[in-house]
Amino acid sequence: MKAITLLGSTGSIGTQTLDIVTQYPEQFRIVGLAAGRNVTMLAQQIRQFLPEIVAIRDEHSLPELKAAIADLDHQPILLAGEAGVVEVARYGDTEAVVTGIVGCAGLLPTIAAIEAGKDIALANKETLIAGGPVVNPLIEKHGVKLLPADSEHSAIFQCLQGVPKGGLRRIILTASGGAFRDWPVEKLSTVKVADALKHPNWSMGRKITVDSATLMNKGLEVIEAHYLFGMEYDRIDIVIHPQSIIHSLIELQDTSVLAQLGWPDMRLPLLYALSWPERIYTDWEPLNLVKSGDLTFREPDHQKYPCMQLAYSAGRAGGSMPAVLNAANEEAVALFLDEKIEFLDIPKLIEKVCDKHEKDNCQNPSLDDIIAADKWARKEALAATKELGDRLVFLR
Numbered sequence: 001m002k003a004i005t006l007l008g009s010t011g012s013i014g015t016q017t018l019d020i021v022t023q024y025p026e027q028f029r030i031v032g033l034a035a036g037r038n039v040t041m042l043a044q045q046i047r048q049f050l051p052e053i054v055a056i057r058d059e060h061s062l063p064e065l066k067a068a069i070a071d072l073d074h075q076p077i078l079l080a081g082e083a084g085v086v087e088v089a090r091y092g093d094t095e096a097v098v099t100g101i102v103g104c105a106g107l108l109p110t111i112a113a114i115e116a117g118k119d120i121a122l123a124n125k126e127t128l129i130a131g132g133p134v135v136n137p138l139i140e141k142h143g144v145k146l147l148p149a150d151s152e153h154s155a156i157f158q159c160l161q162g163v164p165k166g167g168l169r170r171i172i173l174t175a176s177g178g179a180f181r182d183w184p185v186e187k188l189s190t191v192k193v194a195d196a197l198k199h200p201n202w203s204m205g206r207k208i209t210v211d212s213a214t215l216m217n218k219g220l221e222v223i224e225a226h227y228l229f230g231m232e233y234d235r236i237d238i239v240i241h242p243q244s245i246i247h248s249l250i251e252l253q254d255t256s257v258l259a260q261l262g263w264p265d266m267r268l269p270l271l272y273a274l275s276w277p278e279r280i281y282t283d284w285e286p287l288n289l290v291k292s293g294d295l296t297f298r299e300p301d302h303q304k305y306p307c308m309q310l311a312y313s314a315g316r317a318g319g320s321m322p323a324v325l326n327a328a329n330e331e332a333v334a335l336f337l338d339e340k341i342e343f344l345d346i347p348k349l350i351e352k353v354c355d356k357h358e359k360d361n362c363q364n365p366s367l368d369d370i371i372a373a374d375k376w377a378r379k380e381a382l383a384a385t386k387e388l389g390d391r392l393v394f395l396r
Contacts, residue, residue, distance in 0.1 A: 002274065003093050005032035005118070007085065007109055008100030010041040012205055013123045013149070016266050017098050018045065020274065023282075028274060032088040034101070034109070037061050043068035046076060053077040053091045055084035057105075085109050090116035096274060098149065099124040102207055103330050104323070104374050107131045111367070114138045121273035123149040125224045130323035130374060132227035134367045146228070147273040152221050153228055154269030155247035155260035160229070161277075163252065170251035171231050173221055174241040175300065176201045178212035181242060185304045191343035193336065201244040201264045210333045214346055215300060219311020220329075223322050226315055233315050238308065240298045245287070262287050306347040314354060319363040320373035321354065327377035328353035335385060353380045 004021065008014045014035070021028045030049040035042045037058035046054055046069050054076045056065050062080040069075070079087055082105075089097055089109035097113040098121040099106050106124035111131070113120060115138065122128070128135055139146050148154045152173050160168065179198045180188060196213040197206060204212070211217035215238075222236050247269075249259040262268050263285060271280060300308060307329070314325035332349040335341045341349065357377065362369045 001026065002028050003031045003095050004028050004274065005034075005088060005091065005094040005097045005113070006030060006100065007034045007089060007097060007106065008036075008102065008124070009033040009045055010035040010038040011100050011102060012203065013098070013100030013266065013270070015041075017100065017270050017274075018049065020267055020271050021049065024280065027280065031094045032091050034085045034088045036101075039064045039068055047072065050074050051076050053079070053088050055079040055081075055088040057082065057085055082108065086112045089113040090118070094118055096121055098270070098274070099127060102205060104130050104326060107135075107370075111135065111138060114142055114144055117142055117144060119145040119147065121147050121149040121270065122153075123270070123273075125150060125220050126326050128227040129220050129223045130326045131367070131370055132223070132322070133319070133365055134370060136227055145276075147276055148224075148228060149270050149273035150221075151264075151266060151269050152248045153224060154272055156225065156229060156250055158260045158272065159248075159250045159258040163250070163258075167252050168229070168231065168250055169235065169253045169255075171225050171229065171236045172249040172251065172257075173218055173225065173236065173238050174244070174246050174248050174297075175215060175218040175238055176212065176244045177240045177242055177300075178215060178217075179209070180213055180304070181240060183304075185301065188304065188344055189342070193339060196336070196343060200242070206337055207330070207333050210336060210346075211329070213343075214307040215305035216307035216311060216329055216346075216350075218300075219308045220326065222311055223315040233312060238300055240300055241295070243292065243295055245292050245295055263292075307350065310347060310350055310354065317358070317361055319361045320365045320369055321357060321361050323365070323370045323373045324357045324361075324377040325350060325354055327374040328381045331378050331381035335381075340385060349381055349384055352384055353377050356380060 030051050032053045033051045034055040039061050059080040086109050090112040096119045099110050100123045104126045107127050110127045148157050179196050196210050199209045218238050225236050244264040246259045246261050249257050251257050314321045328350045332346040
């Protein structure tokens with residue numbers, strides 16, 4: 001039975017991971033849980049899974065959480081704040097830590113888990129995007145495994161099983177195209193928040209759903225693939241695949257192409273990250289190619305998805321630039337969700353912040369450098385919104 005700690009337990013990654021633990025109680029047990037501020041759901045999880053340690057990131061919610069589980073005979077260690085989440089990440093005899101915290105907030109807990117010798121089931125792409133120059137050396141130093149738990153990188157990882165060293169030629173990431181894949185680019189000026197949150201294939205959190213609509217999620221995955229698989233940016237491609245049945249592909253040196261297919265279901269990559277190198281039998285619906293219908297592909301529209309090229313540029317710049325890109329994107333998406341900027345302002349804001357950072361890009365950043373770049377980018381993104389009051393206007 002594998003001991004697991006789950007960071008981000010009340011989000012979509014967290015709840016699906018707990019579905020797996022519920023279905024396979026003989027395979028997995030929960031040691032630690034960490035969540036943001038959803039006291040009601042976290043209390044229910046504590047009652048069901050009886051973890052040894054729990055943290056809630058919102059410190060003000062800790063008294064409410066204590067009251068919600070006061071009648072339990074089994075009382076976990078209860079912590080709060082970012083420091084509490086870090087303590088959960090490094091705690092006890094956990095073998096694997098699932099990192100489902102959204103955004104750069106997942107970086108420090110992930111590093112703490114690595115330094116404590118825990119394997120990482122990586123569902124938080126920002127850990128490598130912002131922290132790749134620091135995280136990869138730590139993985140090697142501590143001899144732990146970093147296993148991708150998102151659908152695209154899990155697909156690449158699965159296809160690579162048995163491929164000899166040097167056999168990989170190209171990575172092909174598939175993208176659904178998000179909420180606006182069938183919209184003409186001229187219509188994007190009318191986008192409302194509710195429109196951007198209507199993902200056609202996946203059920204995800206608000207931030208990542210907007211990232212899918214801008215295709216920034218795929219640009220970020222390009223950077224993550226670079227750090228995970230050591231592939232040059234010129235050899236990582238993106239293709240729009242509306243059906244989301246092929247989760248990604250690899251091309252080998254002899255031009256053979258391998259793909260991983262399945263229904264759009266995040267439980268599969270999560271299960272594989274937790275059980276690798278084993279394959280656990282499931283009673284989930286098998287893929288039926290006849291039922292899935294035609295599988296189609298098209299090249300991304302660069303005019304519709306400028307965020308994609310911003311990510312490639314930041315990745316090629318390297319150093320602290322990907323951390324700046326990621327932080328600026330997080331702030332821009334938050335501003336859009338709060339209806340303080342328009343949808344088309346998101347890439348403009350990101351580009352403005354990245355351009356300003358170009359002269360200060362640190363090529364060999366330390367963790368402190370990355371944290372400083374992250375904070376700077378957020379401050380710059382917010383400052384840009386104040387130039388003309390509450391609306392963000394760019395004069396070209």
